Amino acid sequence: MEHAEAEQRDLSGQFQARCIDLVKPLIRSLTGIGLALVVFGILLGITSRNPIRIYANLFSYTFGSTAGLSEVGVLMIPFLLTGLAAAIPARVGLINVGGQGQLYLGAWAATGVALYSNIDSIWLMLPAMAIAGSVGGTLWAAIPTCLRQWRDVNEVISTLLLNFVAGLFVNIFVFGPWKSSGSYGYPYTPNFSAAAILPSIGSTRLHWGFIVPLLAVTACYFVFGRTTWGYNMRAVGGNVNASVRRGIPVTRYIVVAMLSGGAIAGLAGMIEVAGIHRHLRPDINLQFGTMGFLASWLAGHDPVVLLGTTFLLSSIMVGGDLLQISANFPSAGIYILIGLVFFCVLGFRRLRDAAK
């Protein structure tokens, strides 16, 4: 009885601690975002645009309209998945910058299945594509993993460089054997059959693929927080020397984390081609890998916080399109805002750490 009570207390204490853990950085991050908006506003002002009107437009479009919100959702799907692709390896102390390449390979493999498998049922086709996509991403992530295990090559370098290789590899197919005859010379593959398309929700571009990242985030939350695997991964990431001396199978965890990251990024590629583009083309990425990576670092590799940071980044990206249309501000200018956000949010965090 007493034991149970103590446990209850302990749990509620943990819950409180968790809330404080979440709320404090949230306030800090919001301050950082606010500061970034102010600085960007000054920049807009200098170029003789009215920042208040532009911000009002941005907010009312991205958060006030179905179209805007659904577009944010559309971007969040790949951001969340590539974010997890960075967050899971980060748990064991690896830095996976290769979300981009793994996403490409996933998209490539899924497209292969969609174009050449002749499956008619959507209930078989989509899972087959998902499996192909994750396998593609996994295999691409396996290259840096092997290089690291056997040749001691730093995974930051190998994953980063493999991104370029992945793009060119996919281009071989898109410009070559897979090129559609009916695309007027554009490097597109033929459009997918109806069975290979993730159905949209209503008249928006948002599609049912959004369930996948939500499931993935939930799974990661429980695995990281509540299971022996998550605990051991944290140990490996925290101090690999101590973990190895305590008999934790470090290599196994490192390999599994890296490959899971690749699989999830590959899945993002599959969802992107099946949900949005409905064929494969060289420019499907829109910096998804990089954005996910940044979102993961912004979130401190916490899957729940990642929901917030990907939402933020997606909103800014969506706002960027609007900025171009309504304020005649080059859409690349939105990267200035993203840069400012990172600078301010991470800067605040560093300041706080330093103050401690």
Add this chain to the structure above:
Amino acid sequence: MTTLQATFKKISTAFYKASDAPSNTIAKEPGDTGIAPENTNLTMGQSEPLLALRGITKEFPGVVANDHINLDIFAGEIHVILGENGAGKSTLMKIVYGFYQPDSGKMSIQGEEATIRSPKDSRQIGIGMVFQNFSLIPAMTVAENIALFLPNQPVFLNRRTLSGQISEVAEKFRLHINPEARLGELSMGDRQKVELIKLLLCHARVLIFDEPTSILAPHEVERLFSVFDELRKEGYAILFITHKLQEALSVAHRVTVLRHGKVITTVPRAEVDGRSLVSLMLGVEITEEAENTPVEQNPLNPVVLEFRNVFTSSISDSHGLDDVSLSIQSGEILGVAGVSGNGQQQLGEVLLGLHCKSQGNIRLFGNDLDHWSVSRILQSGVSYIPEDILGMGVVPQMRVCENLVLGEIDKFGSGGTWINWGEVKAQLDQVLNTFPLPLAGHDARTDSLSGGNIQRLVVARELICNPKLLIAYYPTRGLDVMTAEKTRKLLLDCRAKGGAILLISEDLDELLALSNRIVVMYQGKIVHEFGYCNASAYDIGLAMTGHR
């Protein structure tokens, strides 16, 4: 009040003189004032102290690290600051050296008040500090390292002048060092000399040594102490910080004892002995003393661990194992002595399989260890206290309870994939209930703990499972006298229960106090083995440095 204190001081001083085994009356604190210098039998060059601290107070969140410290350091004296871990020694020295600003209090140099805002200020007024971890660059030569530190050097170094200066100082104080030698090739003792020469060339008058002997072999310690003496004769003041009693007793002119951030007393060396200093440091009499009563080894006891002609390749600047053969029976403590970097590290790592052996074989409980995973080795009853606790023993970002079950989470809670931390903690509490070392609370973050606390955590983790074989690197490092004694007792208990212990230590007293046999490692070889009866610190020290 002051007169009362003074009276008490007189009484206690008289007491020291009257009896060489003072009892618990000393435990009462005679206030925070040191004994006035005129009480000492030193012949001071001047009546004024070289360095005087008055009422230095420094508070950190939750702890008063220094509480109204008064201290007088005279030219020509070796002044030992003695205290346990966390007594405030290092904080005080960092204040003197300008790393920290005191919350209140004054410092004066030769009677003139000095404000020290940074180490640069303190160097300018003649205070120099030799750190535990040197700030030297291994790839550069001695002269270049020194040039980095000296102010007002020309853009293009004049090597000849500099080398000349270095040699001159080195000659004077018998610090034999080649200015053109690359620092990375020098021993720890020689690097310490370089640090010292640096300070001397900067005209430091007060030399602070922070635990300088922790990295030295016994004969190097002796040499350092003779350098102390030379410096003292030249009128330098030496502040020597240590928690090793023996060293304090062998060089000090005066000893200041710190406890819980306060000066307990400052006494001339002649008026104290080891026992009284210990009780001053701790505030209590030592009651528990680990007593080594090794039973005659029964040759029929099973051999737990055996190395047969093991070789490993060397890594970086540390020696690999070179034809090492040893065996430990159950119920035996085998001490391994040696200056660090002579192959001790490889001994444990090659056993766990973290470091590959190139030849030979290792048998654990009679089994050949080839291709055993670390977890299989640990599960067969092996515990391992690594040499670098923070770097190899714990995950700093994790909580205490998480580190206590590190790698063994499947043995706690329900044992499945899901972790219920409440249950894990309850089980830990049950196991730790009877464990004699106090541990930090379960939910404290490990990197917020002091070194001693982390050491206790690891010692507890490795001993509560009743290991059949314990590999213990420096098990009492960073522990205060009392806890170290308890830990030694735990090791003896472990042996009494039939456990075998491979004890790797640089502390010869500890090795002698615990071991059944002692082997000495030098350059990767076992150069000598001593039985319990015929071991002496002097012989071991000689063997450690390759003189046998």
